[in-house]
Amino acid sequence: MSEIDTKIAANREIDARGSFCPGPLLELIRGIRESDIGETLAILSGDAGSRKDIPAWVAKAGHEMLGIEDHDGYARFVVRKVR
Amino acid sequence: MPANVVILGGGVGGTLTANLLAKRLKPGEARIQVVDPTGIHVYQPGFQYVAVGQARAQSLSRDERSLLNRRVELIVDQATYIDAQAKEVSLGHGGSLPYDYLVVATGARLVPEQVPGLIEGAHEFYSLEGSLRLREALRGFKGGRLVIGVAGMPYKCPPAPVEFALLADSFLRKRGVREKTQIDFLSPLNRAFTIESASKMVARIYAKQGINLHTFVNVEAVDPSRGEVSSLEGESFPYDLLVLVPPHRGAEFIEKSGLVDRGGWVPTDRHSLAVRGTDGVFAIGDTTDLPISKSGSTAHYQSPVVVERIAAGVQGVDLARNKGHYDGKVACFMETGQGKGTILYFNYERPPKSPGPYRRWHWAKWAFNRAYWYTVPQGRV
Numbered sequence: 001m002s003e004i005d006t007k008i009a010a011n012r013e014i015d016a017r018g019s020f021c022p023g024p025l026l027e028l029i030r031g032i033r034e035s036d037i038g039e040t041l042a043i044l045s046g047d048a049g050s051r052k053d054i055p056a057w058v059a060k061a062g063h064e065m066l067g068i069e070d071h072d073g074y075a076r077f078v079v080r081k082v083r
Numbered sequence: 084m085p086a087n088v089v090i091l092g093g094g095v096g097g098t099l100t101a102n103l104l105a106k107r108l109k110p111g112e113a114r115i116q117v118v119d120p121t122g123i124h125v126y127q128p129g130f131q132y133v134a135v136g137q138a139r140a141q142s143l144s145r146d147e148r149s150l151l152n153r154r155v156e157l158i159v160d161q162a163t164y165i166d167a168q169a170k171e172v173s174l175g176h177g178g179s180l181p182y183d184y185l186v187v188a189t190g191a192r193l194v195p196e197q198v199p200g201l202i203e204g205a206h207e208f209y210s211l212e213g214s215l216r217l218r219e220a221l222r223g224f225k226g227g228r229l230v231i232g233v234a235g236m237p238y239k240c241p242p243a244p245v246e247f248a249l250l251a252d253s254f255l256r257k258r259g260v261r262e263k264t265q266i267d268f269l270s271p272l273n274r275a276f277t278i279e280s281a282s283k284m285v286a287r288i289y290a291k292q293g294i295n296l297h298t299f300v301n302v303e304a305v306d307p308s309r310g311e312v313s314s315l316e317g318e319s320f321p322y323d324l325l326v327l328v329p330p331h332r333g334a335e336f337i338e339k340s341g342l343v344d345r346g347g348w349v350p351t352d353r354h355s356l357a358v359r360g361t362d363g364v365f366a367i368g369d370t371t372d373l374p375i376s377k378s379g380s381t382a383h384y385q386s387p388v389v390v391e392r393i394a395a396g397v398q399g400v401d402l403a404r405n406k407g408h409y410d411g412k413v414a415c416f417m418e419t420g421q422g423k424g425t426i427l428y429f430n431y432e433r434p435p436k437s438p439g440p441y442r443r444w445h446w447a448k449w450a451f452n453r454a455y456w457y458t459v460p461q462g463r464v
Contacts, residue, residue, distance in 0.1 A: 015374070018374070018432065021277050021278055021427065029271060030236035030346065057299055061317075
């Protein structure tokens with residue numbers, strides 16, 4: 001997993017900033033459920049907990065974390081659906 | 084000529100929006116029509132109480148007409164298509180309704196067929212019929228493995244499955260079969276609930292009540308012949324009685340109208356609630372693609388925003404300062420079992436806190452459920 005500043009392209013982007021319930025991780029899971037294998041999904045989160053939660057779920061579910069970009073007040077997580 | 088305001092859906096959001104508009108705009112300014120396929124208003128937060136015998140099914144529905152301002156026209160029909168270019172809505176029994184402003188408040192539908200084996204193998208408490216069937220199953224349950232989980236995202240009322248595990252725990256204790264029952268709660272997250280403070284509270288209570296918490300379990304399939312449920316993450320769990328939150332999507336006719344994203348939700352501006360790419364169309368409640376709770380509370384707080392915007396448009400005036408802007412506000416009560424509860428209150432900027440658990444929030448939820456019919460649809464709270 002790499003941390004980079006440039007924007008990684010994604011097939012789709014979900015803006016989950018300001019989402020406390022259901023929260024960014026559940027928005028990511030929703031997006032992954034809706035995606036086809038091989039597609040990439042970006043999720044924007046302002047929640048500091050996402051730094052831990054999102055990579056942990058991506059690893060457990062067997063998908064690929066392509067990168068985490070830091071922006072002003074939020075982070076952009078890019079994930080590829082693998083299975 | 085009065086403006087035509089058409090509201091699709093007679094749930095919390097549609098009914099409240101219609102009633103607020105009827106108070107706000109004169110008959111010469113606007114004609115207000117609500118289209119609902121059944122004409123029956125259903126209070127969905129009561130479903131889980133029906134399943135554990137704490138509420139009667141009859142107490143959860145009322146004639147939509149009885150909740151609407153007399154000026155509002157109720158059309159009991161199924162909308163079949165929105166033509167956002169021509170600005171009209173087609174109806175199932177024929178004909179169409181032209182609109183100047185359209186409010187899409189059609190909620191979410193259950194799509195259990197999206198998960199293999201779910202219809203045959205699992206119970207649910209997200210419909211009245213399902214809750215009644217689950218009630219019978221719980222009454223006849225003689226012990227074994229009770230598994231509770233989530234089979235789709237997003238779903239209505241995020242705390243509901245967490246609460247249901249506690250309600251089922253209490254129900255089975257009263258029936259004297261709890262000692263013979265193992266309760267497994269399958270959380271989609273790496274904790275019991277999305278809001279961390281509430282999650283810690285729930286985890287503590289689950290441990291005390293002997294409810295097993297399994298994390299990162301997003302249900303993908305059910306095998307009724309083997310009595311087993313499996314997850315996106317590659318695990319499986321045996322069950323004797325399975326209760327799952329079914330997958331949800333937006334209304335089917337909106338999909339046919341080409342107004343939705345991949346998940347069947349309407350792309351909606353998070354502050355103005357305008358449907359992106361349209362003119363004069365707003366969306367509220369469960370049908371939006373906003374990353375916030377799908378709940379009556381959300382629709383309740385969104386309705387006044389849409390009313391402000393429509394009223395300003397009809398009257399040809401600028402929006403009043405600090406009006407017509409949704410800040411993501413949601414407030415809901417959450418049962419934590421043993422006659423206690425908490426309240427979750429937050430918006431886009433302010434993270435939620437969850438006080439307690441205290442008895443007063445359990446009783447507040449109890450009172451709210453009963454006072455709903457006389458307060459929320461009329462805009463009194």
